[in-house]
Amino acid sequence: MNILAIETSCDETAAAVVKDGTKIISNIVATSTAMHEKYGGIVPEVAAREQLKCIIPVITEAVAAFSGGVSESMNQCIIEHIDAIAVTIGPGLIGSLLVGVETAKTIAFVTGKPIIPINHVIAHMYANFVNGKNIEFPAISLVVSGGHTELYLMKSVKDLTWIGGTLDDAAGECFDKTARLLGFGHGGGVAIEKAAKKGDIYLPRPMMNDETHNFSFSGLKTAVMREWKKLNNPELASAFAYEIQESITDVLVAKTLRAAKQHHAKSILLSGGVAANLRLREKLKEAISCQLSAISLFVPPAQLCTDNAVSIASYAYFRGEPADWHAVTAVPDLSVEKV
Ligand code: KG4
Ligand code: ZN
Numbered sequence: 001m002n003i004l005a006i007e008t009s010c011d012e013t014a015a016a017v018v019k020d021g022t023k024i025i026s027n028i029v030a031t032s033t034a035m036h037e038k039y040g041g042i043v044p045e046v047a048a049r050e051q052l053k054c055i056i057p058v059i060t061e062a063v064a065a066f067s068g069g070v071s072e073s074m075n076q077c078i079i080e081h082i083d084a085i086a087v088t089i090g091p092g093l094i095g096s097l098l099v100g101v102e103t104a105k106t107i108a109f110v111t112g113k114p115i116i117p118i119n120h121v122i123a124h125m126y127a128n129f130v131n132g133k134n135i136e137f138p139a140i141s142l143v144v145s146g147g148h149t150e151l152y153l154m155k156s157v158k159d160l161t162w163i164g165g166t167l168d169d170a171a172g173e174c175f176d177k178t179a180r181l182l183g184f185g186h187g188g189g190v191a192i193e194k195a196a197k198k199g200d201i202y203l204p205r206p207m208m209n210d211e212t213h214n215f216s217f218s219g220l221k222t223a224v225m226r227e228w229k230k231l232n233n234p235e236l237a238s239a240f241a242y243e244i245q246e247s248i249t250d251v252l253v254a255k256t257l258r259a260a261k262q263h264h265a266k267s268i269l270l271s272g273g274v275a276a277n278l279r280l281r282e283k284l285k286e287a288i289s290c291q292l293s294a295i296s297l298f299v300p301p302a303q304l305c306t307d308n309a310v311s312i313a314s315y316a317y318f319r320g321e322p323a324d325w326h327a328v329t330a331v332p333d334l335s336v337e338k339v
Helices: 033-039 044-066 074-081 094-111 120-129 171-181 185-195 218-231 234-262 278-291 310-319
Strands: 002-007 013-019 023-030 084-090 115-119 139-144 149-154 160-165 267-271 296-298
Touching: 002 044, 002 094, 002 310, 013 044, 013 310, 023 044, 044 074, 044 094, 074 094, 084 094, 084 120, 084 310, 094 115, 115 120, 115 310, 120 139, 120 149, 120 267, 120 310, 139 234, 149 234, 160 234, 171 185, 171 218, 171 234, 185 234, 218 234, 234 267, 234 278, 267 278, 278 296
Parallel strands: 002 084, 084 115, 139 267, 267 296
Antiparallel strands: 002 013, 013 023, 139 149, 149 160
């Protein structure tokens, strides 16, 4: 079964075709990062306008894999080779979501293909099922992105329960906001990871030893702000970057391992943009081998951690439900708890 997926929840415009939830046929991602750097962050209207310009070329490229050198129209490729269209309906920015949702609905109407509405945050974890991984259940799944830090218990590929999440800022948001404070502009977690160098800064590990599966990162951001202002020395930026990364990754690792122990997990799945962080991957791997060596760790390649349409297609295959296209709408605040 070939699923064409469309993802426009934030500033990326992505389309992909995945066969049977596991085999990537195409994976196209267009970003407008340069544009956002100019404005010092994502301006929703600017993002949506850029997405409007590139959504059709991105989808055309995603389905071109089937045209075999013959110049077939996008709709013709879809009619002949695609079985269903999956689209992110939320959570995300309303303008951006509308570009993907309205395009997907139009294509579904014109081609007569079923449409599958998708929750983008839940879909992140299905990047781990691409390429036919043998994941044993129960599994604990940590989704860490720019807007979400969520823990799920997975009893099967379909059976998901939300067990905890952030009470305030997400881990990625904390990376992004502190990066800006340290003068790394719109570089976010990637800039912090690159700059990180051990120094003499100490920051708290919020809620690390708390018994729940919840997180809180706004206090960390405030602590960075306070210390950074107090020390008032730009030369300390790499030491701050190091300690911010250590604090966030310590908390994520400790909480994920606690959940895995409590639920007797056989696997841990990591996903979302922050999962691209090498320090997080390394620490999680090390902690598992020291404390829970029977558990297997699954982490997607970096390009499937950040926003992409492959995970949307994979999720649609394993857990999606086709809907009447009339009823498909963008839901910016779509729940990630009721799954
Ligand atoms: O999943 P994603 O691409 O978009 C959302 O759904 O939010 O995640 C973006 C987040 C941003 O906060 C970004 O700073 C963070 O992922 N991120 C990283 C790294 N790469 C992306 N954080 C830490 N280290 C990285 N290497
Ligand atoms: Zn995301």
